[in-house]
Amino acid sequence: MKFPTPARARRSSPPETSARRPGRDRPGPRRLAARARYESARRPWIRWTAVALVAVAVGFGVHDRLAALDEARGRWGTTRRVLVARGDHEPGDRAAVDAVDLPSVAVPAAALSPSARPGHLRRAVSDGEILVADDLASGAGPAAGAPPGSVVVPLGDPLVAAVEVGTTVDVYGEGLALATGGLVVRVVDEVVYVAVDPADAPLVAAAASARSASLAFPR
Missing domain, CATH: 3.90.1210 (Type Iii Antifreeze Protein Isoform Hplc 12)
Known part of the structure; x- marks a missing residue:
């Protein structure tokens, strides 16, 4: 007598697990838009509140622009x-x-x-x-056109011809820079009046009296 062989127990396979990608459960823009439309349809007051807020913001912006235009128009009219x-x-x-x-x-x-x-x-x-x-130049004499706080020193440089008033110059003497950023404020014949910093005025005046001062023109 043959006995039935017991059926082999099927191996139960482990449940399939699907790896969820990060952010998969987060609602996308489309779902958010659809949700917003759904809520707006269920609650009409939400839509009208948003419309009212936008209208108020636009109204304030237009009011500010009109006020600015009125102010500008008034300033140009005066x-x-x-x-x-x-x-x-x-x-x-x-x-x-x-x-x-x-x-x-x-x-x-x-x-x-x-x-x-x-x-x-x-x-x-x-x-x-x-x-x-x-x-406008203040006062009289060569210092009238000089910047406030400067000192004007007359220089005679035979190598400089037709220098113009308002020219920026440097003053050199004996191979040394005596003053930089000076300003020609007057020209009388061969005498050039230069406005320099008060700290540089003594050296420039000494070089001018010794006829060793020369003008240079920085670029």
Whole structure:
């Protein structure tokens, strides 16, 4: 008598596990958009609240722009009478001026009013240029056109011809740099008046009296 052979027990395979990629459970942009539409359809007040907030923000932006335009329009509508140069001028020239009305927004705060008495100019100005207080030389003599706090020293350099007022120069003597960044403020014949730093003035004056001072023109 044959006995039935017992069926072999099937090996149970381990449950399949799928490796989840990072961020797989996070809702994507499409799901978020769909969720937003769903919630908006269920709760209409959310949509209308968002619309109202956007409308308020746009209204504030438009109001600010309109206010800025009104301010600019008002500034351009206000004029101020100032002095402008009549023709081109070189440093040291006596200023010829005209009084004109210009928009206040285009006028510098230090612009000269018609009540000012323009004298000699410290720098070159062009025709129609608005004159300000710093354009005018103060006082009289060679130091009138010098920067405040500087000292003017007369130099005689036979090698320098036709140097112009307003030129930046360095002063050398006996192979040494005596002053740098000087400013020519006046030229009378062969004498060049140079405004230098007060600390450099004694050496420049000593070299000028010994006729050993020379001018150099930095670039």
